[in-house]
Amino acid sequence: MARLIDGKAIAAEVVGKVKDAAETLKAKSGTVPGLAVVIVGDDPASHTYVAAKGRRAKECGFHSVQITLSAETTQVELEKVVAGLNEDPAIHGVLVQLPLPKHLDEFPVIQMIRPEKDVDGLSVVNAGKLAIGDFRTGLISCTPAGSMVLVRRVHGDDLSGLNAVVVGRSNLFGKPMGQLLLAANATVTMAHSRTADLAGICRKADILVAATGRAEMVKGDWVKPGATVIDVGITRVPAPERGEGKTRLLGDVAFDEAEKVAGAITPVPGGVGPMTITMLMANTVIAAYRASGLEAPSF
Ligand SMILES: NC(=O)C1=CN([C@@H]2O[C@H](COP(=O)(O)OP(=O)(O)OC[C@H]3O[C@@H](n4cnc5c(N)ncnc54)[C@H](OP(=O)(O)O)[C@@H]3O)[C@@H](O)[C@H]2O)C=CC1
Numbered sequence: 001m002a003r004l005i006d007g008k009a010i011a012a013e014v015v016g017k018v019k020d021a022a023e024t025l026k027a028k029s030g031t032v033p034g035l036a037v038v039i040v041g042d043d044p045a046s047h048t049y050v051a052a053k054g055r056r057a058k059e060c061g062f063h064s065v066q067i068t069l070s071a072e073t074t075q076v077e078l079e080k081v082v083a084g085l086n087e088d089p090a091i092h093g094v095l096v097q098l099p100l101p102k103h104l105d106e107f108p109v110i111q112m113i114r115p116e117k118d119v120d121g122l123s124v125v126n127a128g129k130l131a132i133g134d135f136r137t138g139l140i141s142c143t144p145a146g147s148m149v150l151v152r153r154v155h156g157d158d159l160s161g162l163n164a165v166v167v168g169r170s171n172l173f174g175k176p177m178g179q180l181l182l183a184a185n186a187t188v189t190m191a192h193s194r195t196a197d198l199a200g201i202c203r204k205a206d207i208l209v210a211a212t213g214r215a216e217m218v219k220g221d222w223v224k225p226g227a228t229v230i231d232v233g234i235t236r237v238p239a240p241e242r243g244e245g246k247t248r249l250l251g252d253v254a255f256d257e258a259e260k261v262a263g264a265i266t267p268v269p270g271g272v273g274p275m276t277i278t279m280l281m282a283n284t285v286i287a288a289y290r291a292s293g294l295e296a297p298s299f
């Protein structure tokens, strides 16, 4: 049976380090890291995530601001809010919760966040810095950064000689994850919906990362014996067995089959998810160190 990679426990460890780093920063320069999360509309799942981010930020000793805008907010109004946060010296990290309501255009909003405050790592500047390996001044997208922390717990920092396969090529996850694995010396294959013989490609992976949003798509016989499996997907499905109206989360990996073959595997929930919020806190403290002219710790 595969070893379970306990994302919740590892996230708690990293949160402890972030908290320490925030205290050190305050002692050295008087700066308290500030995180602003902007949420537009009333999608209940998004509100749950944003509330969790706010709780974690407070736990880390941050100054935490949540800006809730109505579903009818216009593009101009939203951009004004982001512009204000860009100018606010108490705010070191700005995150606009995605997806935005359909009438709003995501791209210009994300791109106008100052790269130094772009704790989601989604601006072209930060994506470019990752691509050229500038880890000193860039900020890295939270979910891939968190997934790499989990990979390093299994394999250490150097992935030389290992084959990594990433299924999914989004800007939010797949592309930056591929870059991080490559920077750690893995041999990386990017797979997606147009890939031929996906099962055969997955079977070659020493590190298999699934991020498609297709529940339980990766079957047990797609997994190489002993491989490390990182399951990023989150699909909420009805769970009437838990009571009326209840739901549960499914990953992109058929867990029960895969855990019999893999060497190490992340569960859903309790795997990558908790790491995402944690790396958001890590990015915020990193941004606050840099804003104070100090060298930032790494996590
Ligand atoms: N745990 C966490 O913290 C987070 C979890 N997520 C979850 O991760 C999943 C992926 O998110 P995200 O990257 O934003 O999603 P996107 O929908 O942006 O991208 C999905 C990717 O998967 C590929 N894909 C879709 N279907 C298949 C298929 N049948 N075979 C092979 N590839 C396929 C798509 O290929 P193509 O490009 O060809 O269309 C695309 O590249 C979602 O479930 C999301 O909820 C996301 C962020 C954070």
Ligand SMILES: Nc1nc(=O)c2c([nH]1)NC[C@@H]1CN(c3ccc(C(=O)N[C@@H](CCC(=O)O)C(=O)O)cc3)C=[N+]21
Binding pocket: 049, 095, 096, 097, 098, 099, 120, 142, 143, 234, 249, 268, 269, 270, 271, 272, 273, 274, 276, 277
């Ligand atoms: N600008 C932006 N940045 C994001 O990083 C971003 C976003 N928008 N929009 C939505 C997605 C999704 N996302 C998750 C964060 C935490 C969990 C998480 O904590 N999951 C828990 C379970 C949570 C539950 O039970 O619902 C777990 O997997 O154990 C999941 C998903 C961040 N996202």
